Amino acid sequence: MRVIGLMSGTSYDAVDAAAADLERGAEDGVLRLVPLGMVSEPYPADVREALAAALPPATTTLAEVCRLDTRIGQAFAALASRADRELCAGRAELIASHGQTVYHWAEEGRVHGTLQLGEPAWIAERSGCPVVSGFRPRDVAAGGQGAPLVSLIDLMLLRGRPGVPAALNIGGIANVTVLPAGGDPLAFDTGPGNALIDAAVRELSSGKRAYDAEGALAAAGRVHEGLLERLLSEEPYYRIPPPRTTGKELFHAGYLRARLAGLGELRPQDLVATLTRLTARTVADALRPLAATEVFVSGGGVRNPALMAMLREELGSAAVRGSQELGLPAGAKEAYAFAVLGYLSLHGLPGNDPGCTGAAGPRVLGSLTPGSRPLRLPAPAGRAPHALTVGAPPGGTPPG
Ligand SMILES: Nc1ncnc2c1ncn2[C@@H]1O[C@H](COP(=O)(O)OP(=O)(O)O)[C@@H](O)[C@H]1O
Ligand SMILES: [Mg+2]
Structure with a gap:
């Protein structure tokens, strides 16, 4: 058909x-x-x-x-x-x-x-x-x-692979599907994918740009550890056990503005680098307890090399592959x-x-x-x- x-x-x-x-x-x-x-x-x-x-x-x-x-x-x-x-x-x-x-x-x-x-x-x-x-x-x-x-489709594609395979889609929100060896499969939203990066770039460019093209800003910036720590510790969503899902009702421009209050001026590239690191960190934090051995990535985030590099760093020994290796x-x-x-x-x-x-x-x-x-x-x-x-x-x- x-x-x-x-x-x-x-x-x-x-x-x-x-x-x-x-x-x-x-x-x-x-x-x-x-x-x-x-x-x-x-x-x-x-x-x-x-x-x-x-x-x-x-x-x-x-x-x-x-x-x-x-x-x-x-x-x-x-x-x-x-x-x-x-x-x-x-x-x-x-x-x-x-x-x-x-x-x-x-x-x-x-x-x-x-x-x-x-x-x-x-x-x-x-x-x-x-x-x-x-x-x-x-x-x-x-x-x-x-x-x-x-x-469901991820599981149909991943079944039979060795180790603990996972699929990760980085859209506005990032979500994973994990197939633990012998255990029950799991899928959930890890948190923001591109949502906060896009929101920051849109604000910084007064609406002229919609995303950090090729991750150029993130690659030129340095992570602001204070902001990263605040973003991680002040968000209860990351601590809800799976299955959990979220959306841009939570992760939007106003959310970001509130987290930036009192931090003083940040260089645009540092802000974008920090938000890019947040996505990579929250994905890796979510996958670590599940001991994923390979992660097949899809979604627009794949086109951001800075994000993909951070993801590889954060995921350590897990192999990061593209979903095209599964044919899609x-x-x-x-x-x-x-x-x-x-x-x-x-x-x-x-x-x-x-x-x-x-x-x-x-x-x-x-x-x-x-x-x-x-x-x-x-x-x-x-x-x-x-x-x-x-x-x-x-x-x-x-x-x-
Ligand atoms: N060339 C690129 N460089 C960096 N980021 C990109 C690029 N192309 C797309 N993106 C990111 O991917 C997002 C779209 O991804 P997509 O998978 O379509 O998400 P959604 O499913 O939420 O629509 C864009 O908003 C942007 O953040
Ligand atoms: Mg899209």
Whole structure:
């Protein structure tokens, strides 16, 4: 089955679409993914601005939520159609849309709700394909964190590897999935990924720059130990036992401003170096007790060499590898993961790993919006696949 996965993370830098052919082995419990490539588009400038103005800690109105839901759905729809044309020869059969997270209602380690915008009707209307969307709430309703949902896919990719393999995604927030030898798998958000780095760069450049391009500022700066210590010791989130998840409701520009109070002038490069070290340190602190031996990294953070160098230092003997070594390019992994989650939902298969999200049990995730034809569901698959293998795309390495 040819599936398109659509994703925009908490950085809301761009909407990503990845296309894949997915086939389930009848006997062996293996799901086979052939990557067809990815396309990506930044949000239109006015949508991005409206989103930035509405996100916490700002307040907004239901009128604005309605406008955003529509405009984000339209942006996802436009990209899905492009992906169908350019990657699928117009033969996509299913679209899986994560939507845009605008609020993750987490309190003291429990998640009570999570809201993703991007009305799927726009995607179904424009592409003609059925759409699976709204993946997270079912896991929350079953007592889980609703995240990190990519953990199920990570586990399918990591199973069978020697030692203690882990997957790390560095988006706005950083999350890990760990498969301890003989122990139960674990997945959780470690804390900020790029969120605080981006917030600082945006403030320092009066909004002209959105991130520390190639980690240049961090590489030129020195870590301010006092600030680092304050950021680590004053944040209770890092001490909540897993499963735990967070979002930019916590790690935003105002959070950073409050932590900087009373420290005097910091050189911009020192501030960015300190925040970059904070991400590397909190990831390593989270992985150390689990004794991870190899870490497959994905997400936009991979494009920051200063962050990757600090991560290698902090992780010590654990091997730091790119997720492309598992077949999925760093910038496309999450979109591919949602394509797989959409496939699983359509086939009546669970999309959560309860041990990772904290849900009471495995659940079939999401809601289905019919495409241009009446909805025809495949017969529910019996056994859930335990492994995901990534095959070669037609013509070599997938783009992205
Ligand atoms: N060339 C680059 N140099 C440094 N950082 C980058 C670069 N490209 C992307 N990033 C970082 O990656 C982030 C986007 O990563 P992404 O995985 O898309 O996050 P999310 O899932 O939250 O959208 C950007 O906000 C930025 O911080
Ligand atoms: Mg992104």
